[in-house]
Amino acid sequence: MLKNHPNYKIVCLDLLTYAGNLETLESIMDNPNFKFVKGDITDRELVFELFEKEKFDAVVNFAAESHVDRSIENPEIFLKTNILGTQVLMDACRAFDTKRFHQVSTDEVYGDLPLERLDLFFTEDMPIKASSPYSASKAAADLLVLAYCRTYNLPATISRCSNNYGPYQFPEKLIPLVILRALDNKTIPVYGTGENVRDWLYVEDHCRAIDLILHDGTIGEVYNIGGHNEKTNLEVVKTILKELKKPESLITFVKDRAGHDLRYAIDPSKIHKELGWLPTTNFDDGIKRTVQWYLANKNWWEKIINGEYRNYYERMYAEKE
Numbered sequence: 001m002l003k004n005h006p007n008y009k010i011v012c013l014d015l016l017t018y019a020g021n022l023e024t025l026e027s028i029m030d031n032p033n034f035k036f037v038k039g040d041i042t043d044r045e046l047v048f049e050l051f052e053k054e055k056f057d058a059v060v061n062f063a064a065e066s067h068v069d070r071s072i073e074n075p076e077i078f079l080k081t082n083i084l085g086t087q088v089l090m091d092a093c094r095a096f097d098t099k100r101f102h103q104v105s106t107d108e109v110y111g112d113l114p115l116e117r118l119d120l121f122f123t124e125d126m127p128i129k130a131s132s133p134y135s136a137s138k139a140a141a142d143l144l145v146l147a148y149c150r151t152y153n154l155p156a157t158i159s160r161c162s163n164n165y166g167p168y169q170f171p172e173k174l175i176p177l178v179i180l181r182a183l184d185n186k187t188i189p190v191y192g193t194g195e196n197v198r199d200w201l202y203v204e205d206h207c208r209a210i211d212l213i214l215h216d217g218t219i220g221e222v223y224n225i226g227g228h229n230e231k232t233n234l235e236v237v238k239t240i241l242k243e244l245k246k247p248e249s250l251i252t253f254v255k256d257r258a259g260h261d262l263r264y265a266i267d268p269s270k271i272h273k274e275l276g277w278l279p280t281t282n283f284d285d286g287i288k289r290t291v292q293w294y295l296a297n298k299n300w301w302e303k304i305i306n307g308e309y310r311n312y313y314e315r316m317y318a319e320k321e
């Protein structure tokens with residue numbers, strides 16, 4: 001674990017839209033050399049300057065444009081950040097002889113599973129079959145990481161996680177969006193029939209898994225990380241409304257997302273067998289903690305919903321008020 005490696009100098013890079021992973025990783029770690037950087041990873045000069053100055057031992061790439069709906073609206077920035085940004089980071093790792101590079105990826109690279117085959121799960125050896133511009137960009141980045149690993153001996157690992165939730169998650173994602181709209185007594189937009197299934201992973205469980213892979217994972221390997229918390233979107237929405245004591249009549253079925261993936265479900269047995277990881281937070285507890293966090297941290301989300309995010313929010317949801 002990072003705690004046992006106080007001299008391991010680590011950088012985690014992020015853009016603003018990821019799922020609270022950096023704040024969580026920082027809070028569960030006890031490492032004075034942990035550095036958490038936010039910035040544009042496609043800016044080669046900036047990234048190389050940072051590496052020159054800090055001489056990192058390990059790099060975790062959390063930086064991503066991560067929201068599927070935004071990628072449908074404007075794919076270009078996704079290709080730039082997620083693919084070229086990963087290339088810039090890996091080039092910097094090569095130039096400065098970084099000992100470890102970890103790529104945070106997603107189960108969306110496997111495409112989706114049918115709703116009626118609950119016996120099927122994503123495993124690491126499944127073919128890549130992305131559905132959205134977002135997942136295609138993450139899949140391309142994964143392939144590039146494996147190519148750098150083979151061609152240049154970059155000491156890299158990849159993790160593919162299911163849907164994260166928990167504190168600090170940007171309010172464009174389903175769970176914080178529902179919490180904030182319900183608090184404001186606004187309608188809750190459920191895409192299509194609400195039968196799509198996601199496998200919810202509490203952010204702390206995700207961060208513990210990354211921490212383990214970074215130190216004990218095998219170079220060149222991919223690890224799936226999932227919470228064994230499969231829920232339909234409608235179940236998720238109803239649980240949140242119940243927790244907030246808001247009526248289900250707020251639920252509004254709206255036009256489906258283009259290319260909407262049906263079901264994500266992870267088989268995390270590889271990381272369990274090889275590294276001993278298991279998720280520890282079940283959905284009922286995780287969602288209670290998450291709702292409480294948003295209730296207690298109005299200052300954090302108010303700044304976001306009144307900033308640049310407002311333009312996107314109004315474009316996406318104005319007609320659903």
Ligand SMILES: Cc1cn([C@H]2C[C@H](O)[C@@H](COP(=O)(O)OP(=O)(O)O[C@H]3O[C@H](C)C(=O)[C@H](O)[C@H]3O)O2)c(=O)[nH]c1=O
Pocket residue numbers: 066067068069105106107108161162163164172173174175177189190191192196197198233257
């Ligand atoms: C925002 C929103 C979403 N939805 C539906 C669409 C999905 O079936 C589900 C979750 O949507 P969300 O956009 O929060 O997450 P996914 O599209 O599943 O993708 C997320 O989990 C993966 C692993 C990543 O890799 C992505 O980075 C991350 O964004 O709720 C609605 O019905 N209404 C809404 O207003």
